[in-house]
Amino acid sequence: MGATRVETKDFGSQIPYAEPPWLCGLPSPYIRDSHRKLQRAMRDWVEKHLTPWHLRTSSRTLQTGKKSSRLPQDLYKACAEAGILMPMAAGATIPQEWRNSYPIMGDIEASEWDGFHDFIIHDEMTRVGGIGIPNGLIGGLVGHRPSAYQHSKNTARVQQLTGTARLASSMINVAEAGSDVQGITTTAVLSADGTQYTVNGQKKWITGGTYAKYFLTLTRTADQGFTLLVIPKDSTVTVRPMEMCGSACAGTAFVEFDDTVVPVTNRVGEQGGGLACVMSNFNHERLFISFQAMRCARMCLEDAISHAITRETFGQELASHAVVRHKLANMAREVEALHSWIETLVYQLGNLNERDSIARLAGQTAQLKAHSGIVLERVVSQGIQLMGGLGLTRGGRGERLERIWRDVKAITIPGGSEDILLDLSIRRAIRGLTSPTEPRKSAKI
Numbered sequence: 106m107g108a109t110r111v112e113t114k115d116f117g118s119q120i121p122y123a124e125p126p127w128l129c130g131l132p133s134p135y136i137r138d139s140h141r142k143l144q145r146a147m148r149d150w151v152e153k154h155l156t157p158w159h160l161r162t163s164s165r166t167l168q169t170g171k172k173s174s175r176l177p178q179d180l181y182k183a184c185a186e187a188g189i190l191m192p193m194a195a196g197a198t199i200p201q202e203w204r205n206s207y208p209i210m211g212d213i214e215a216s217e218w219d220g221f222h223d224f225i226i227h228d229e230m231t232r233v234g235g236i237g238i239p240n241g242l243i244g245g246l247v248g249h250r251p252s253a254y255q256h257s258k259n260t261a262r263v264q265q266l267t268g269t270a271r272l273a274s275s276m277i278n279v280a281e282a283g284s285d286v287q288g289i290t291t292t293a294v295l296s297a298d299g300t301q302y303t304v305n306g307q308k309k310w311i312t313g314g315t316y317a318k319y320f321l322t323l324t325r326t327a328d329q330g331f332t333l334l335v336i337p338k339d340s341t342v343t344v345r346p347m348e349m350c351g352s353a354c355a356g357t358a359f360v361e362f363d364d365t366v367v368p369v370t371n372r373v374g375e376q377g378g379g380l381a382c383v384m385s386n387f388n389h390e391r392l393f394i395s396f397q398a399m400r401c402a403r404m405c406l407e408d409a410i411s412h413a414i415t416r417e418t419f420g421q422e423l424a425s426h427a428v429v430r431h432k433l434a435n436m437a438r439e440v441e442a443l444h445s446w447i448e449t450l451v452y453q454l455g456n457l458n459e460r461d462s463i464a465r466l467a468g469q470t471a472q473l474k475a476h477s478g479i480v481l482e483r484v485v486s487q488g489i490q491l492m493g494g495l496g497l498t499r500g501g502r503g504e505r506l507e508r509i510w511r512d513v514k515a516i517t518i519p520g521g522s523e524d525i526l527l528d529l530s531i532r533r534a535i536r537g538l539t540s541p542t543e544p545r546k547s548a549k550i
């Protein structure tokens with residue numbers, strides 16, 4: 106399965122560019138012992154627990170032609186017990202409330218955890234071969250600090266982080282909203298005695314929706330504000346699986362609420378405070394999508410190089426042709442430049458307080474997410490071109506590229522579509538511009 110890969114115990118794959126520079130023995134100003142420890146632990150765990158399941162399921166899918174595969178609940182539970190879920194939900198810092206309550210992969214000290222640990226844990230998870238399995242496991246997990254859950258008594262969040270039940274994040278409404286989060290039409294009406302909401306509406310493309318027991322849902326309330334609710338699945342909630350072009354394990358769903366009654370204690374944050382909660386979640390979501398794109402691009406490059414040094418055409422190996430080397434060089438420079446930008450942004454975010462990181466870097470985080478999708482799209486396309494027919498074939502040496510090709514739009518659309526994010530990044534940059542002479546009179550940004 107997959108292209109030929111030369112592995113050594115010390116530094117992972119020996120194929121050029123297959124590993125981040127720091128893992129190839131190059132110096133890094135960011136990487137400490139705890140990062141190395143986490144990387145080793147996570148790689149071992151993924152190779153022992155996720156990869157075998159993935160290989161078994163892929164070959165069964167090929168044999169039976171059955172497209173979707175459900176991730177077993179046991180695997181989710183195993184992720185919680187191994188110390189993967191809570192740190193992934195936390196992001197760059199482990200909140201006080203979660204310290205000592207959940208395990209952390211590699212037994213990393215909660216106080217040591219930073220944005221580079223976050224990068225590494227996502228990077229190694231994606232190395233299983235793409236984004237389908239990671240998103241099926243962690244969809245709905247990321248973001249939303251424990252403090253926001255004071256009113257829901259944390260039940261859903263605790264069940265989620267201990268691996269007993271899953272929560273999906275359903276923010277975007279069907280055709281009415283999409284990219285325009287503020288256009289959502291799912292309503293929540295508060296009862297006269299103020300004890301419960303009645304929710305009506307539909308949500309589409311909800312990652313992990315088919316696995317979820319709870320839906321963290323953005324609703325519109327009577328005061329025209331946006332309110333975030335944890336909605337338990339009951340008989341008034343209809344969940345229909347959606348067949349997507351890739352990521353069969355991601356459990357993507359269409360979810361409908363039909364007079365669904367939700368206790369007011371399930372509200373996250375204050376009534377009318379939902380949008381701020383959602384927006385604050387976007388930065389980490391966009392960052393981890395960039396981490397995933399990064400590893401996917403590396404895998405494409407790794408497999409393309411492996412192929413170029415083993416496949417012969419016209420009596421010589423592919424890599425003997427200058428035009429092939431040129432293609433590989435272009436892929437490599439894009440991958441390494443993306444990696445460096447991610448590291449820079451992770452460092453900057455980690456050295457600003459939350460308010461300043463949003464004010465100064467939300468635009469760049471959006472731009473990075475858009476850029477990572479653009480890079481991946483180019484790299485996977487070039488990689489498939491180099492692999493020829495193998496790159497279009499399910500199973501075999503081009504397997505990872507073929508799968509990533511089907512998934513690339515699931516990087517560029519969710520979490521903020523490329524066009525929207527590029528526009529947002531420039532709007533924020535221009536808005537922040539202070540003219541040394543006079544204000545810009547015609548600004549409509």
Ligand SMILES: Cc1cc2nc3c(=O)[nH]c(=O)nc-3n(C[C@H](O)[C@H](O)[C@H](O)COP(=O)(O)OP(=O)(O)OC[C@H]3O[C@@H](n4cnc5c(N)ncnc54)[C@H](O)[C@@H]3O)c2cc1C
Pocket residue numbers: 244245274275276277279280282283284285309310311312313349357515518519520521522523524525528
């Ligand atoms: C695989 C997958 C998983 C998802 N998971 C979740 C999830 O877990 N939870 C959730 O809430 N949502 C999820 N979504 C929904 C996702 O957030 C939306 O698909 C996304 O916000 C874009 O909305 P849309 O698909 O309706 O596209 P539209 O909003 O209809 O836009 C269509 C295209 O037009 C472009 N466009 C729109 N407006 C403008 C503009 N003003 N200027 C320039 N271009 C514009 C967009 O960039 C886009 O490419 C998921 C989607 C996918 C595909």
